[in-house]
């Protein structure tokens with residue numbers, strides 16, 4: 123039986139290739155810096171699924187679970 127190449131860390135063999143690819147894309151999006159729509163600082167980040175909060179002005183917004191619509 124041929125062994126498969128594991129390239130992405132953080133996700134076990136639990137998921138198939140398609141899910142892994144999707145995860146990689148989402149993960150990159152999450153890591154990308156986003157500017158706060160209120161004050162423009164880059165401390166704007168996801169605190170929970172669909173909830174984004176700014177660390178400077180505490181601006182909070184409910185948006186996409188993995189990435190804001192404003193990229």
Ligand SMILES: [Zn+2]
Pocket residue numbers: 158159160161162163176177178179180181
């Ligand atoms: Zn802000």
